Amino acid sequence: EVQLLESGGGLVQPGGSLRLSCAASGFTFTSYAMNWVRQAPGKGLEWVSAISGSGGSTYYVDSVRGRFIISRDNSKNTLYLQVNSLRAEDTAVYYCAKDRAKRGTYSGSGDYWGQGTLVTVSS
Amino acid sequence: DIQMTQSPSSLSASVGDRVTITCRASQGISNSLAWFQQRPGKAPKSLIYAASSLESGVPSKFSGSGSGTDFTLTITSLQPEDFATYYCQQYNGFPPTFGQGTKLEIK
Numbered sequence: 001e002v003q004l005l006e007s008g009g010g011l012v013q014p015g016g017s018l019r020l021s022c023a024a025s026g027f028t029f030t031s032y033a034m035n036w037v038r039q040a041p042g043k044g045l046e047w048v049s050a051i052s053g054s055g056g057s058t059y060y061v062d063s064v065r066g067r068f069i070i071s072r073d074n075s076k077n078t079l080y081l082q083v084n085s086l087r088a089e090d091t092a093v094y095y096c097a098k099d100r101a102k103r104g105t106y107s108g109s110g111d112y113w114g115q116g117t118l119v120t121v122s123s
Numbered sequence: 124d125i126q127m128t129q130s131p132s133s134l135s136a137s138v139g140d141r142v143t144i145t146c147r148a149s150q151g152i153s154n155s156l157a158w159f160q161q162r163p164g165k166a167p168k169s170l171i172y173a174a175s176s177l178e179s180g181v182p183s184k185f186s187g188s189g190s191g192t193d194f195t196l197t198i199t200s201l202q203p204e205d206f207a208t209y210y211c212q213q214y215n216g217f218p219p220t221f222g223q224g225t226k227l228e229i230k
Binding site: 037044045046047059061062095100107108109110111112113114115116 | 159166172210223224
């Protein structure tokens with residue numbers, strides 16, 4: 001059974017940083033790209049970032065490029081998102097999602113999702 | 124970015140009804156379209172990928188169709204657990220983008 005468990009969210013001041021984690025189990029982690037998708041309170045879904053199975057390729061939406069860093073530790077089956085220079089508009093639940101594409105390539109669409117971790121940016 | 128427009132934004136239906144939700148892309152995306160269901164306070168769940176392929180374990184009451192720019196999600200024999208918000212997502216262009224959602228409510 002695929003399981004994804006996010007952690008690391010919390011309340012942070014504008015300009016601050018957090019590191020989000022996503023612990024994966026139930027599948028061969030290195031064989032799949034991984035995605036982060038966020039949802040602001042009461043709003044729709046926004047794809048944020050992705051990383052290939054090897055970690056060699058990374059992808060970002062324009063609004064976070066240069067502020068967020070996606071990475072993975074395949075020895076620990078864990079995905080990360082370092083979120084820096086946070087703004088009020090980054091307030092959202094952040095979901096990690098296993099990519100549906102095979103062989104570690106990226107599609108940007110997730111077939112399994114974690115329960116999410118809430119990031120609140122406020123002074 | 125490719126814009127995804129869902130209609131309607133909200134929909135009222137009764138248990139046992141059949142409903143259809145549409146999703147239109149601002150440019151052609153082949154069949155690179157997925158549909159998700161999100162219940163309140165829960166994570167999205169993938170229902171359909173490649174426009175018409177049913178995810179493993181998803182009941183056949185859900186079906187998808189379309190290609191290019193116009194897509195539909197049809198749900199038959201609505202049950203209480205089907206009342207949720209549904210999103211389409213294109214993954215042909217970069218960045219991947221979602222529709223604004225369709226909230227399906229009980230009449």
